[in-house]
Amino acid sequence: MSHETYIVHMDLSAMPTVFSSHHNWFSATLESITTTSTTVTSSKLVYSYTNAINGFTALLSPSELEFIKNTPGYLYAIKDTTVELDTTHxxxxxxxxxxxxxxxxxxxxxxxxxxxxxxxxxxxxxxxxxxxxxxxxxxxxxxxxxxxxxxxxxxxxxxxxxxxxxxxxxxxxxxxxxxxxxxxxxxxxxxxxxxxxxxxxxxxxxxxxxxxxxxxxxxxxxxxxxxxxxxxxxxxxxxxHNGTPWVLTVAASTIDREFTGMLTLGNGVSVMGLTLYPENSSLSQVLMSFVGACHKDFDSKEVYRKIVVCFDSNNTLLDQYYNVEGRNVSGAIFITNSTDVELFMQSSYPVLFVDLDSGNTVMDYLKKVNNGKAKASMKFHGTRLGTKPAPRVASYSSRGPSNSCPVVLKPxxxxxxxxxxxxxxxxxxxxVYIKNDLGTGFKKLxxxxxxxxxxxxxxxxxxxxxxxxxxxxxNWTPSAIRSAMMTTSDIQDNTFKPIQDIGDYNNPSTPLAMGSGHVAPNRALNPGLIYDINPQDYVNLLCGLNYTKIQIQAITRSSNVNCSNPSLDINYPSFIAYFQINNTSTNKVIREFKRTVTYVGVGRSMFMAKVTTVGGLNVSVSPEKLSFRSMNEKKSYKLRIEGSYTMEDEVVYGYLSWMDSKRKFVVRSPIVATSLPMTGLTF
Missing domain, CATH: 3.40.50.200 (Peptidase S8/S53 domain)
Structure with missing residues (x-):
């Protein structure tokens, strides 16, 4: 006899007083099947619930389910099915x-x-x-x-x-x-x-x-x-534009999900494209028309009720999209490698955006078919998970440094x-979508x-x-929470390669685009070390940035402003060093940072520093080892960056990682060195 898993909802008010807990009641209910049945039962309690629902999950045969339905307190049962993936994937x-x-x-x-x-x-x-x-x-x-x-x-x-x-x-x-x-x-x-x-x-x-x-x-x-x-x-x-040092500044990146449609050519070959066309419709065996540069003027009669194929060769997707929207077409295929496709995916007419490889497949088909005979079908409402690489920093995400506080690395x-x-x-x-044959009326959805x-x-x-x-x-402060999120973040994507920056032609992302990395909630629970900041530290920074006492009072809402120890170095989990060059510069420029970390682990632990290469700069840490005996103990260190005034690259970066001897913790901070000016930034 076949058995299946059922979620059984029960009325807790019907639980007999002889049972000390709901779990005991549910277990006894299942055990009673054995005592009343002449056949061997394999019913098994899987879960018991009292939070989201009152009831239990059990493996039951059809006859066992019928028995459960006749027991006191039974409300209803549903067959356990495969859980749908979170929409907010x-x-x-x-x-x-x-x-x-x-x-x-x-x-x-x-x-x-x-x-x-x-x-x-x-x-x-x-x-x-x-x-x-x-x-x-x-x-x-x-x-x-x-x-x-x-x-x-x-x-x-x-x-x-x-x-x-x-x-x-x-x-x-x-x-x-x-x-x-x-x-x-x-x-x-x-x-x-x-x-x-x-x-x-x-x-x-x-x-x-x-x-x-x-x-x-x-x-x-x-x-x-x-x-x-x-x-x-x-x-x-x-x-x-947020560069405030006491808040968390977050860049935007992709996830491993794409919203797709399918283009099936007349020869049976299919290619996938990106789309969010909302209307519940599809196109079947519609004639195709290759226009090419669709941002230029073309004969509307030639594309009437056809699927237009456009090629975005000069980053003209914006003009092409709206130019085609004004024509009475059945749909459009845009062959493009534009980083701004997301802006057009929620289209008002049937559109698929395909990459250059898929575009070549479309073009090969069009070349082999006699003029005017090429056909294709379009389907929408696809969702594809597990796409790679992900995450990637979005092209529209703002880059650092921050104008308001350039001495703190942002995001x-x-x-x-x-x-x-x-x-x-x-x-x-x-x-919205276009609803009439003239291509001028729009219907709201x-x-x-x-x-x-x-x-x-x-x-x-x-x-x-x-x-x-x-x-x-x-008991953690906001800065401790921010530190835990930053120092445990990911710098690799789901292909185990450096996270890419879409806005920089998919080159590896710098910390000026992605900050410390991609947030990793589970690791952030137990970061090992945190960089904590107290209110006076922020005041010292404001003083170092030449804010007036009145301005600082407006920010802190306190009349007691102490600027006796101004500083441009704050206990932040990241580093940014500026190498501005002038005629009096020597051959070497030195930047030093002081940091204090708080141990949030259990028991004794030894952490060792590891620094990746940062361009051609010489980066050192002193001391290179930090020993902790108990939780909440604090230790300080200095990071020194030494470089030449002839720094060739505008931006170079690397990472400082503190690793404990058991390799349970890796506390990583980005290091950025730049020849950009500290003021007058245009990012």
């Missing part, structure tokens, strides 16, 4: 798992409150459902503010705070009429970012069929407090930011989820990881 790409690591150790971010300053929130989104969450922590002192189409009752145990701030905006523009004077999101950005950081589990999520599965945030048990301070009618997004780290699927207000249309790219998507991933670390280490 970045969760899996980060290595987060319910079995071990940052999720269970960090209690999924339980009771950590993540504050989000953004465009507001859509409280009705399922990602902010509070089912199963405990009461709001007593430490919470915030509020849920009433506003236009936003009642305070919309907050719950998940969305515990929502406020909106626009008095500054209105004072500058007194005649401005706000479309939504409340914390409600009319842009979608805030809903997307907050659900990425802390969204709860939502099954059946997708973007018009792309990435179908279960959506979940990085810290799903954390709370969210939304502060709407970005308005469609005010300053635009992406106007803040700090990179995290998933490309094509991230997360919650979306269902009143906003995230996509609606979805509860949307796919966006940007550092705005990578930041909430890092915030969620920080929430997990805060739960696991409640």
């Amino acid at each position: 970045s969760i899996q790409f980060l290595g987060l798992s319910s079995k071990a690591g940052a999720w269970p150790v960090g209690s999924y971010g339980k009771d950590v409150i993540i504050g989000v300053v953004d465009t507001g929130i859509w409280p009705e989104s399922e990602s902010f459902n509070d089912v199963g969450m405990s009461s709001v922590p007593s430490k919470w002192k915030g509020e849920c503010e009433d506003g236009f189409q936003f009642n305070s009752s919309l907050c719950n145990k998940k969305l515990i705070g929502a406020r909106y701030f626009n008095k500054g905006l209105l004072s500058n523009h007194p005649n401005l009429t706000l479309s939504m004077n409340s914390a409600r999101d009319t842009d979608g950005h805030g809903t997307h970012t907050s659900s990425t950081a802390t969204g709860g589990c939502v099954k059946g999520a997708s973007y018009f069929g792309y990435g179908t599965g279960t959506a979940i945030g990085v810290a799903p048990h954390a709370r969210v407090a939304m502060y709407k301070a970005v308005w469609e009618e005010g300053p635009g997004l992406r106007t803040l 700090d780290i990179t995290a998933p930011g490309s094509l991230i699927l997360a919650a979306w207000p269902d009143s906003l249309s995230p996509a 609606y979805s509860k989820f949307n796919i966006l790219s940007g550092t705005s998507m990578s930041c909430p991933h890092a915030s969620g990881v920080a929430a997990l670390l805060k739960t696991a280490h409640p």
Whole structure:
């Protein structure tokens, strides 16, 4: 008799008083099958549950299942099926798992409150459902503010705070009429970012069929407090360039997932292309027309109701895409190696973007078929996982150094930011498609989820990881959490080669693009050593940067400003050295840094320094060994960079790693040396 795994939901209120726990009750229920059956049973308790559900998982035959259905407390049973991959696949790409690591150790971010300053929130989104969450922590002192189409009752145990701030905006523009004077999101950005950081589990999520599965945030048990301070009618997004040393600055990178469509040529050969065309349609055996340089003028009659093939040879994809959109075509194939394909994937007409290799396959077919006879079919809504190499730093991700604080290497780290699927207000249309034969009318499509790219998507991933670390280490300071994330990050992709930079022709990424590396939540739980920073250290840095006392008071909110020890060297988990050259320079230039590390391991440990080559510079560490006897012990060291004033390369980099004798810990920091000027930067 065949057996299958079932998830059985039970009513705990029906548990007899003779049982000391639900687990004993479920076990006894299964054991009773043996005593009442004349046949040998193989029923087996797999799991018992009291958190997400009340019940158990067991291996049952059909007759055993029927027996269970007649036992006291039985509610219903469902057959255990293969779990769908997370729609926010970045969760899996980060290595987060319910079995071990940052999720269970960090209690999924339980009771950590993540504050989000953004465009507001859509409280009705399922990602902010509070089912199963405990009461709001007593430490919470915030509020849920009433506003236009936003009642305070919309907050719950998940969305515990929502406020909106626009008095500054209105004072500058007194005649401005706000479309939504409340914390409600009319842009979608805030809903997307907050659900990425802390969204709860939502099954059946997708973007018009792309990435179908279960959506979940990085810290799903954390709370969210939304502060709407970005308005469609005010300053635009992406106007803040963040180099502040006391915050975490996050670059954006790809994950190992692509959204695809399939082009099947008339000879039966198929090639895959990138797309996010939303409409639920496909094209079958449509005539093809090769145009080539589609940004130039061409005869619309020649491409009428055909699949146009365009070749992007001079980085003219923008002009080509919109030029074709204005013609009445059935679809388009863009052969391109552009780094900006993501910007056009959510197209309004059927489009596939294929690389040069696949493009050659298409061109070979077109050359072999008589003119006017070539045909092809297009299908959409594909999702491909496990793509390589990944991660890669996105082309749009901002590079360092920072104008505001060039002596601190920025960004700090990179995290998933490309094509991230997360919650979306269902009143906003995230996509349109051309709906009439004239090619001029557009139809809006609606979805509860949307796919966006940007550092705005990578930041909430890092915030969620920080929430997990805060739960696991409640006494750690923000700088300790940042340090743990930076020094345990990955500098290799899933092919075990250096992470590439799409914006630099897929060359190995420098720390000016990816910071210390790609965040690795599970390793960050136990970093071995941390670089901690106290408030006075930041004040010393501001003093060294020649901030006035009044300016520092505005930042610190304290009238007691002590600038007796100004310094441009702060206890940061990274290094950047400038080699500005002038006519009085000697043959050698020396830069020195002092760092103090805190041991966060258990028992005695010895760490040894290892430095990779940094261009042609001479880098040394003193001392080369650090010995620790107990947790929280601190030790200091100096890093010295010696170079020639004739430094040939504009930027060189390497790494300092502190490794313990048992090789349990590798505490890595990037080292950048540059001949760029410290001021007047244009990055």
